Amino acid sequence: MDFERPDPDALLASIQKEEERRRRGKLKIFFGMAAGVGKTYAMLEEARRLQADGMDIVVGYIETHGRRETERLLEGLEIVPRQQIEYRGAWLEEMDVDGVLARQPELVLVDELAHTNAPGARHGKRYQDVLDLLEAGIDVYTTVNVQHFESRADAVRQITGITVHETVPDTLIDLAEDVELIDLTPEELRKRLFEGKVYTAERVHVAADNFFRVGNLTALRMMALRLTAERVDHQLQDYMELKRIAGPWKSGERLMVAIGPGPFSERLIRWTRRMAYNLEAPWLAVFVETSKPLADEAWAMVNRHLDLARSLGAEVMTVAGDDVPDALLRLAQQRNITQIIIGKPLHKRRIELFTGGSYVDRLIRNSGNIDVYVVTGDETPDARSTVALPALPKIDRHTGWRDYLLAAGIIGLVTLADFFIVPIAGYQLVGLTDLLAVLLVAVYIGRGPALLAAVLSALSWNYLFIDPLFTLQIFLPQDIALLLLYFVIALFTGNLTARLRIREQQARFNAERNLALFTLTHETAGAVDMDAVLTTAVEQVGRVFDAEVAILLPREDGHGVAPHPSSTLVMDEKEEGVAGWVYEYGRVAGRNTGTLPKALARYYPLRTASGIVGVIGIRRRSTERLPFDQESLLETFIGQITLAVERELLDEAAEQAALLRESERLSGVLLNSISHELRTPIASIRGAADSLLHPGTGLDEDAQHQLIRDILDASERLNRLVENLLDMSRLESGRLQPKREWCDIREIIGVAAQRLTTCLAERVLTIDVQPDLPLVKLDFVLIEQVLANLLDNACSYTPPGTHIFIAARERGGFCELSVSNDGPPIPDADLERIFDKVYRVPGPAVTGTGLGLPISRGLVEAHGGTLTAENHHAGGVRFIIRLPMPDEQPAVREAAT
Amino acid sequence: MSAGPRVLVIDDEAQIRRFLRISLEANGYEVHEVATGQDGINRAAQLRPDLIILDMGLPDIDGLEVLRRLREWTTTPTIILSVRDADIDKVAALDAGADDYLTKPFSLEELMARMRVAQRHTQPALQSHRFKAGNVEVDLSRRHVTRGGEPVKLTPTEYALLRLLIQHAGRVMTHKQILREVWGPEYVEETQYLRVYFATLRQKLEEDPSLPKLILTEPGVGYRLAA
Structure with a gap:
């Protein structure tokens, strides 16, 4: 780069x-x-x-x-x-x-x-x-x-x-x-x-x-x-x-540009980008990888071109295939491409005479209804200066001197075996056994060693078994023909077999790559939230590339990035600094790159059209550089992860927006309801105080007392409203964290009942608690408040003289706490809506903020429990609190007295 | 000027001070008022009041800090008034040495009751070795407990709890204070001990253990023996 x-x-x-x-x-x-x-x-x-x-x-x-x-x-x-x-x-x-x-x-x-x-x-x-x-x-x-x-x-x-x-x-x-x-x-x-x-x-x-x-x-x-x-x-x-006016791509066009290691590709990319921009079409930049090995410099060029295309907004892909036009067309069909852009080759290759025209011709001939643009490449001065001359192709990508030694060894062994064959079957058969050895070398070791084996075996055959023995001379013309023919067959089949092998390896790799990619796409698509997406991504990348992985997302305060908890790569301050650099500049850095190469891991930006959304850090367990095909797979992975992250971000944003709308609507409703609830007691306080201050003549002592009591009641009502509002805002801001400690449910019932002595005094209260009910871990104050709300509710909606029944028992891993009354039932349709903010069951007006039930439900849910309402079959309404029961009871000890 | 108990009110709200002055004077107290924490500390030193009513939200020094500074040199009973009703604030004030804690708005009746309790504890010598509440009687000198005349058998831990509450009858004891006194300082977080032992204590002493009248729970704060 x-x-x-x-x-x-x-x-x-x-x-x-x-x-x-x-x-x-x-x-x-x-x-x-x-x-x-x-x-x-x-x-x-x-x-x-x-x-x-x-x-x-x-x-x-x-x-x-x-x-x-x-x-x-x-x-x-x-x-x-x-x-x-x-x-x-x-x-x-x-x-x-x-x-x-x-x-x-x-x-x-x-x-x-x-x-x-x-x-x-x-x-x-x-x-x-x-x-x-x-x-x-x-x-x-x-x-x-x-x-x-x-x-x-x-x-x-x-x-x-x-x-x-x-x-x-x-x-x-x-x-x-x-x-x-x-x-x-x-x-x-x-x-x-x-x-x-x-x-x-x-x-x-x-x-x-x-x-x-x-x-x-x-x-x-x-x-x-x-x-x-x-x-x-x-x-x-x-x-x-x-303004989020969504629309599909206007033109319905999809462009694909084929690129290679040549300097001209850069122009092709810019050309395609301009065209895609004008058509407002998505575009794809593709490199077709053939079994013909490329020099490192050429890979670097291809990489740079892919980077350029990506930075200009293209989707970038590498596909494998020896037949370039065929691979391009197959991909074009898969991706519904409407236009293919390719460069016109600078020089005609002689080989085209045999393969049926240049690949451009064949691409056009077979393109069907896909348009093909052939863009002329002219050599510009600055283009020439950046040409990276491709190095001579290496004989085999994966062979070293050991493989050649091994090939020579195998021929040595076969030659030894030949000494036993010759007396039985004659020296001609030696050629066939040797040929077998050459083929084996080609299949299992590679092309270069196979060629060496062919040469060595031909020489040894001639030297050891063909008359005159122990010379490289040959007397009989048929022996010369035999040896020559052997040599040609050995070279040809060795070469062919080796190529087959490479192609087979490539196919296998491609299959693996597709599977890995499919798994990643599938898993991230199925992930429910950002955490799940990132966990999947870390897992998959870690497994496929045998690496420790960290994904870093922007901090909430907007300063740099912080590793997500799912990361398996442990990062110190220095590593985070590298990731921060990548986030800021949007370029790859870290190990084996030109920037901050001392870092332990390599960091890639997660780049979307609207900017960098995060950074992924990868530390492979092996120190070897990734081969190109894997490098490109990794890039595809990162692209997928970026898409998934972006999708989640968009989802979150949409969710936030929906939430905001809902909360705006609610606060409107709430404000309405509250201003009513606030004004009523204020009006009565003010009215009563006024009357007391200007008593006139007809205000006797009883009336005065009544007015004073009204003031007290009204202020009590205001106080309750303020408490409710505070609770609501605490709940909604998410700041409310239950302080869980071991509690005795009976004690909670006692406190709640004590709080509502006045209203309960006019009703018949029955408390039924399972005698051996274990302690439950919860926030005493909050659950007591829920219970008090429910009791208050029961009092408000039932006339004096009715029954209120509190029960608590353990059932199915839950502690079930219920408050029942024998008042009028709630219409079934409203049983769930009563937990909505400021919703009230239609009917006689009852004072209250309409916040009690939603607050109660919020408080119970903060404990991981549920609060529901049902109409009792014997008449009346029952509210049920279900709280998770702890698995064990705490240890209790006597005091040392 | 009345010769009743001397009360120092430290509160920055003029309306609250006026309401307290009128009501307390009507009940025979001699009331002095200041609006800031610093003035409060100074006046407490000059005046040597019998009782201090301290607001938590003061403009200059936080009420809790005022309480700590007062406690450096005086044990004058102090009742906290506050708009903060989170149990954590109450516990902090009680642990810092407050005798009681009332959340605004409060009823005058309740304030007077708490004041009486707080004052009573300033004269420990007058405290009798016999305690009686409802039909429960305790003879501290003989470690003897009866309910409706019938002897009640308490375990040593239960008795230690009861005795502690009796010694501070009418006052809130925080969980920490109780645990420290009865089990020892290393057990101050083990609130489950209290749940278990108070449950059995109530079983033995209360008329209706579901609706206790004697041993009252202060949610999130501690326990109080009805006095």
Whole structure:
């Protein structure tokens, strides 16, 4: 991976769009098809207007190209002096970023966004300076031409023949708050050119004949218009996504690009990305792995290409198959691909004569209704410089000198055996036994050793068994033919067998890989929550790669990542630091990488379209590097895990949103109910106090007492309401943790009954507790409160003189505590709804907050128990609390007295 | 000025202070009031009150801290008033040496009862070796317990519990205090001992063990002997 030059797309993608944009400065791009359309002019005009409105504006860098109208507009604008940088004896001028930062204007004007800074400046590119300014909260106005956008650079080169070196990432367009297209017709622009308004006189004709040809300008204008139109489209789509207006992929297109180790693949990837972006289609980048071994450098290139595709939003896959077109088409059909993008090979290969045309031809011939785009690869200078020449193919990927020694040994043994065969069957048969040995070597050891075995056996046969013995000479012509034929057959079959073997291994590996992948997908899809997903992921990755695994998710306070408890990899502070780096920068780091290689494990970012959602750390038990196919399997695994994590995050977010809506609705209802409940007692307190203060004439002592009692009752009611509200909020905030200790249920009943003496005095209370009921572990205060609520409820809903019955017994591993009354039944439909907040059974008005039952249920559930209501068959309502019974009873000892 | 017991009220709420002054003076107390913890500590030193009523939520020093500082030099009975009704707050105050704890809002009647109990304990010499509540009688000097005239046989642990509650009759004893006194300091967390022994004690002493009248449970805090 290239660490010195971070991919700007990847960096920028991680910048969260909407939220970030609010804190940052705003970027406005004045955008045109070519130099001279008047971008700088338009920018300055607008700046002057804003300055007149009182905005604090400075000029960071403006290039007037000696144009007089532009220079006039600069008058009256504050200019931050440019920075002088010495480079090879010359003084170059650049924008003084620190100067602008120190000046802290509201808006800075920076011309020519794509400009490359002089060596020695802080950043290589001016757009990086601009990003710094935006980061510091300063608004930036800038100008740029369409040919400078990275994704258009190829097209511009093809149209104009000019290689654009100064490019800016397309993501800058996304980042811009506002893009203003400065449009001129090609004719008008050429007119301006000839009027000397673009370049000085001596350059006009050169420019007019080259870049500024009408054809070029028309094409560039089209591009500029399209880019602007696309932006508008995407703004609409962003908006739709933001507002969760779901929609399927608009075009129904699915793109697939085939890539390889060649430098041209990078262009293919960018080409496909642009196309996918325009079509708003998902895309897939595929590498077909054949049994032909690739050099390490080539693997590295393939990897880099896959990384690039992934960072540009592709799904990345590696498939195995010796027949590339066949493998591509099979995958395309599986994935419902509608368009395949491939590169046109640079050189025709001679072998094509035998295999029926180039693979491109065959792909097109067999593609059916899938469109195939063949993109021309031309060798660009910078492409050539990065070509990694493939090394000579190794003879076999898995053989070492030991295997050759083994092959030689086997031939030695067979030759010994031949001494016994020759007297019986003649020397001709030796060839067949040797051939058997060569085949065995090919099957079990590999191609190289098989070839060695073929050579050795041919030599020994000739030397030891063919006349004249103990020479390498041969007399008889048929012996020469025999030996030659043997040699050819041995080489051919050895080679063939070895290839079969490799393919068979590959098939087996693929089957294993598919099984592993299937298991992972299946298991994570079935996982019920984030913890389950992560536990499964850690387990599967650990098993398949024989590794210790840690998954790290962002901390809730937003600072870095913390390992999930399911992790099997134990991490110290240093390791967590590496993971933190990966999380922050979105790049792989750790063991065997270019970044922080001293770490024990290797860390991969879990990257989604909206940013990094976590980090996975993997420490394999073996120190060997993963072979490429496994490395790519691991990447696929990580992709799967990322998807699962993202899915869970989305689920959680949706759940949160639903919860919020529900709680908003409830708090509305609650507020209504409470304001009623609050006002009533306040009204009676106030009324009673008023009457006492202004007694008038007719207030006798009895009436006065009655009023005072009313005040007391009302305040008692208020107090209960406040208690209920406090309990509710404690329950809902999740701060309520039952303080469990051993309790005697009888004692709880006693306390609750004592609390409600007044109401119980008017009713018949029966308490029936199983005599040997064991102690239960629970929070005394909370359960006592539940019981008191239920008793209070029973009192409120039944007339005086009725029965209330409290029972407690052990049943089926639960302690069952019930409160029954013989009052009117609750309609069956309401038996569950009475536990909803502020729900009340329709009927005669009863004072109360409507919170008692939901609170009680919450409290019981916090103990892992249940609270239900039922209509008693003998009449009346029964509330049943079921609390889990402990398995053992605590030890109790006498005091040492 | 009345010659009744001297009470110092430390509470920052003027309305509560006024209500306490009016009601307590009507019941024969001499009432002094301050609004902050610091003033409370100073006045307690000058005034040497017979009883202190202390609010937990004071503007300058936390009530619990005021209590600790008072307990450094005086054993004046102190009753805590608080809006905090979590048992953990009650236990903290009682363990720090408060004689009783009342949650706002409270009834005047209850406050007066607790004040009387708290004051009684300042004169241990007057305490008799005989205790009587309902139909239960205990002769501490002879370790003899009767219920309705019938002798009751208590185990040594049960008797130790009963004696402890009698010594502090009317006052809340926290779980910790009871466990420390009866079983020893290493058993202060073993609340299950209390559940078991108080259950048997109630079986032996209460008229209706399901609705105890003598040995009362203070939920989450401790036990109190009705006085």
